[in-house]
Amino acid sequence: MSKAGALDLATGLGGKIDKNDVLSAVDKYEKYHVCYGGEEQERKSNYTDMVNKYYDLVTSFYEYGWGESFHFAPRWKGESLRESIKRNQHFLALQLGLKPGQKVLDVGCGIGGPLREIARFSSTSVTGLNNNEYQIERGRALNCIAGVDQTCDFIKADFMKMPFPDNSFDAVYAIAATCHAPDAVGCYEEIYRVLKPGQCFAVYEWCMTDAFDPSNEEHQKIKAEIELGNGLPDIRLTRQCLEALKQAGFEVIWEKDLAVDSPLPWYLPLDKSHFSLGNFRSTALGSLITKYMVMALEKVGLAPKGSQRVQAFLEKAADGLVAGGKKEIFTAVYFFLARKPNFDDLSYVETTF
Template sequence: MAFLFPQEVLNFRRSFGGTIARSNLEQAVTFYEDLHSVNGGTELKRMENYTSMVNTYYDLATAFYEYGWGQSFHMSTRVYNESFKESIKRHEHYLALRLGLKPGMKVLDVGCGIGGPLREIAAFSGATVIGINNNQHQINRGIALNKQYGMSDRCQFIKGDFMKIPVPDNSFDAAYNIEACCHAPDLVALYKEIYRVLKPGQCVAGYDWCMTNEYDRNNEYHNKVKEEIELGNGLPTVRTTTEYIDALKAAGFRVLMEEDVAVRPNLQCPWYDSVKPKVLSLEGFRRTSLGRFIGRQMLKVLEFSGIAPKGSQEVYNVLERSGDGLYEGGRLGIFTPMLFYIAEKPHHEDI
């Protein structure tokens, strides 16, 4: 945790583990790791335990994400002369523009994290954005950040499972997800639920995590990379691009656009440069190889001294493995975190 200032140490200590009691943190880490293939777990077990798995993951990982990445937990490519933070904002603005968000609209953020994109999209578009999240720790943090940035009037949260969204039919003027549907145990069921809460004629857009057509199920190394991504990101599995589009159609949506925006031409930096282990960057020092090394050493000291709870190092190790898996997936072209799509719920008369 390179350049960790005293206030950051205090914030990390308060935040790490979320709603998990400090005495149960090591047990929670073991539960999470044992669900994954690299530790002998199975996809079926992850599907059966997806609510507990995802909640445990974000209780354990959120403090690290916010520390190293910021408030928006997603990837982005970078264009010429663009900073990392600017690229994150552009990624969110592009989605808002393609959805046509504007003042007066009521928009659903599916799997909203601590609300970084939610606040940015609300500020950019003027719409009211409501995020659904099943993790109380992240909601608490998001509410505090909404107040801090003066966004509580147009940014709200619903505590709930996005597989059973607790709102009436036809409630929203638009919906989106940013790298969240990958946590769902059943894509068709999830998209049917989003379909239900959207008004007729309105659209959902998203960026999703997928294995590309370059992925070979019979390639042992490809499968190892896929398993590392699943372990490090709380995923039951990583589906293919085709599975996402087929699921949208099966749920009743009309797919208007699909594109892997990770492979657009004229990009200065691919998305996976942000997790590249051997890179020198002052702006993103905490994500560099040297920054990660210093972070590991400091975390050892904090855990040994009792400032950081036991289990902190192991979570950090899991997230490092995740970064390495993501980098390899991007470098090989077998994985993308940004299959972008727009899909419309048809008007009643068109059904």
């Protein structure tokens, strides 16, 4: 079970950053972003530092408020948030056609919530690729608790330069992770390289939709808030992701923005106008309580200086995500399934639903 208490939140804040350096790390992180005068090219050039600082600063907040799986999911009426997240992880495993004993790669695995669920659901061995040392440390501890430490592990590495031989994996997936890549084509090419021919790559991607208008100031503000609050160098359009996949060599089997006909909106857990006892910490009242709790923990020295600032930009991110979802200019659940061609098999047919 994931840690959930206030003291656990406090002791984890800052990740592997020295507690005395958290405030300066927050300063540096914020300056990468448009809201604080940052430039897109600087974020892309320094994405490793930016994303690592982001996850050191926010992982404990994520785990405290969200559990072990840091992603959204399309949701049925009557279904809890955690049920929807598990169902969508199972859906991904089924789309990949996972079979017992296969070797699977989770690109940008966080603390391994999806990794553990998919490994148990499919009886596969899953390797989590992550460039953040603190998240890997947490993930290994949680793997031991879940009993998957003999079949699942983590590798610390940059997903733009994977330390695996060609054709290493039977399947690859990424959940709300490759959106951190400074170059989608380069990231997808690395995934293509390590995937065995004839096998598949599945993704839940974060994207701007075709409704996004770059000349609209409100749209730009929403995009900037999402980038700041989620450690993103930029946010690509769905069609840009699709084109990058093809440039990398993949055959697109099918793709769809799953937000379009979801019975409940993916952003509902963050919508402050919606109250839920099942996900109380992300409601307006729950967020207010967390805000004052973090303030108190920082004041008495249990949480490092700068913790309130992290909580503040995460609040801003939540507002941006909800606004982007409601205006349908952003989606956190763009799904695609792609295949690395097996050139002995020309039976591929592309379908868009």
